[in-house]
Amino acid sequence: MAQMGRPRTFDRDAAITQAMHLFWEHGYDSTSLSQLKANMGSGISAPSFYAAFGSKEALFKEVMERYLNTHGRVTESLLDTALPPRDAIELAMRRSARMQCEPDHPRGCLVALGLLSACSPETVAICAPLAAARARNRAGFLACVERGMASSELTAQTDAAALATLFESFLLGLTTLARDGVPHAVLDASVTQAMSAWDAMRSDKA
Template sequence: MAPPTRGRPRSFDRDAALDKALRLFWRQGYEATSISDLTGELGIGAPSLYAAFGDKKQLFDETVTAYGARYGGFAARALAEEPTARAAVARTLREAAIEYTIPGQPGGCMVISAGINTTNAEVAARLERMRNANVDAFEQRIRADMAAGTLPAQTNAAALARYVGTVMQGMSQSARDGADRAELLTVAELALRAWDEPAAGG
């Protein structure tokens, strides 16, 4: 029997391996994903994993960055491209319903779900910062619309932005729990009705 090889396979595709690791963390979360899980998923030995990506934490950090670039940027695009905060929120929630339920892809949002129950303070803090950054971006856009007169001056920008973030987190968990696209699109429309209620300005 030939001795096991210690290096990476000659056909090793780092980008494809990164995507496999990303999806594994997305499905299982940071805490529940072991080095053994990762090497099994990527089809390489532990030394090769460390050589290519560093330790588990370094690999996770890289997958989070890749997730934002490949899968999670729809809210930022909506905020950049839509003419109003309301239009950006509508697009974001509708696209969330679609993105969170793509067949063959883990359900929900990796940034929302991957840090659940983790004991790694750095991982938890990074994901928390990313979630809050999204809320802050919505708040800034809402405040810009208030300044432009598109939204009433008495609008509670912080609460309204947090509402959007809360709905997205709920949609993400619901997708992981088996909610289908049609259900989440209905949730998005109900959330938009709440946005349009006069109470949104309270």
């Protein structure tokens, strides 16, 4: 009778979360296999790692899927046409600022940090889903501004691309500030100031 394989001695779901935090903190290129094996569970052997995840690249793909389906959802309001466009933008930025300062994971946003960690041609390809997420956010900001113009909330003279880029740049910049330890209260207050760019272009402005 064939002998059953040795059962895994680690929680795979928890291991992916631990790996996510390592990649989030250090980036893909700078996170070594030895770091991953040492910090996933109570330590995982090389054979167990490869049996469970296949490779560092395959593990990162699972990590990105986990991130985009959890923390990365903070900007979903940008694509919610049931929300007034200004509210959609403000909600996305406030939720992102809050998430980036939460104490149970590294500070900042992995979607934005993918810009900093994509050092090699291989990494650029591996981080493509993060680039796609940034492109969705970019399109979401533009769609919100265009909705504001279509409803005449914003003036016809509004430069839609420029205003959308301003909000996207602000969102990406939150990551650097969060990494530097700027308190959430300050980041949240800065969202209020950023939204004044929308209000300056309102068609009903006195």
